[in-house]
Amino acid sequence: MHATRSNKTPIVVFGSVNIDLGARLHHFPVPGETLHARDAGLGLGGKGANQAVAAARLGADVRLVGRTGDDPLADYAAAALRRNGVAPDDLYRSAGDLTGLAMICTDSAGENTIVVVGGANMHVDRADIARMAALLAPGTIVLMQCEIPTDTLHAAALAVERAGARLILDPAPVPAEGLDAALFPLAELMTPNETETERLTGLRPHDPDSARRAAERLHRLGLRRAIVKLGARGVLYSDESGHGFVPPFAVAAVDSTAAGDCFNGGLAVALAAGMDLARATRFAAACGALATTRRGASDAAPTRPEIERLLASR
Template sequence: MSIVVFGSTNIDVCAYATRLPRPGETVHGDSYAITLGGKGANQAVAAAQLGAQVELAGRTGIDTFGTLARQRLAEKGVRTRALYQDPDHSTGIAVIGVDQSAENCITVVGGANMAVERGDVERLEPLLGEAKVLLLQLEIPLDASLAAARRFRSRGAVAILDPAPAPSHGFDAAAWSSVDAMTPNEAETEALVGIRPKDASSAARAATALAERGLKIAIVKMGGAGVYFRSPEGEGHILTFPVKPIDTVAAGDCFNGGLAYALARGDELPTALRFACGCGALATTRRGASDAAPTLAEVETILRCRNGPALLA
């Protein structure tokens, strides 16, 4: 199976402390890590860790962080034929604080990621015939992402947009119909439709509102409360797996990588979402961004968990 991820590549500087600082305050941390990140890279690694053939497209700078990012991608088995080395912009970075309850705050400096343009879509041409799923996020300009989505969908690929970070101005009408699915979390759903999903009932209303805007498949993520989906074939609520989280930084990215993997291998949407929930849950049990991505064997183990999620129609 082949998955193309068109999105951001960052280097993450993560600091771990008992609690996150308030504005104007300095706190002493316990440890730090410098790792591969960026929602595009995280999702690419998540799918590759499961065994998929993955191509990551986008931009890095020609700098130390860019070299480190490419090295880490290669180690994780991600191909980078369409990852352009931008001579005019630095590699993106994210500064992440994580507290003892696994909550986090993130500041992203996009760098080369935000220089991506429609011309970068042309670099994807050799990948068009190979991809079954295209993963997109909002850490590169939306115009380029939607152009890629239309190109890949015309060749039969499924285009999934993770609307993160949430757009303050929302989407225009064309954006909703340019992709097959969106996977917003609670905050992103509220930003898009004005409904914050806290349970199945509120998530169902939010999914309906997303569909009314022209979205084919709405996948509303609610953290520990699970996932609610609505598609032309039906809708339902999938509960999450019981785990003890220590770091939620890349849980959503691992969810999306797992969803892409399952759909690319031919799973029906409810089955693919249960698989994705397993990926997201496991990611919260370890530190780091791309380093938190589970293997296929680990996901298959949690899927056999007696207390794992059920589909509630």
């Protein structure tokens, strides 16, 4: 049975779906060593799924287009998405593929190692783009990330432009060969963090001034609007009308895993509601900040009342 669709214009997310398998260890194993984990957990992850859940938790109607394998992990992903208000109807179950999997080990000092198996995410192709394009209308907000093949990402961005929709591209992770130069003018907005900004511009931002200079370099590459995330040091936003800075929110952070994805989900919701870039960035920054106060990926996404309380406190 398909979920009932609302009459609201949906936010469309085109991207990855993973299952995160996490284990906490006293220390990382050396080659040949077998360790018992202190504890472990299974959760929904992948930047596409995380951003879709983040937007849905804030009340948006969300359509997530991507792929899983045809395996038990796909069933787990579908159930987790439904629990979080995202119908899995637009996910293609790819026979013969494994659902994307991230294996995360964290030691007693809080350091982690992550092994990602792209699985079905690495076979997202033009058939999936066609399914996404059927959902688009002029002005539709589309969220994309870089956990799918780069040629598919470029073709999907072109489809968004042809539809007159609005692309928010999270350049994470930046491909080893760099980001396709054609994507900068196709995206309305990009939201790199410090590391991604350095990969894209050659400048690693560490304060508002260096973030502004990095944003100017992004504009010279053809990007109309830029948001440079500085983690616990705040967020800079920039477009043709100028730039501004959102100072960090004071929260008790325990895990930053979901911060970037919740930021992007909140940003899409804010822009879809008609907020200008300054207000939308502040709203998104509150989403990202609250996501650091709990552990996990999609499970860390905050609700709208939580966001409103944080915004009202400052």
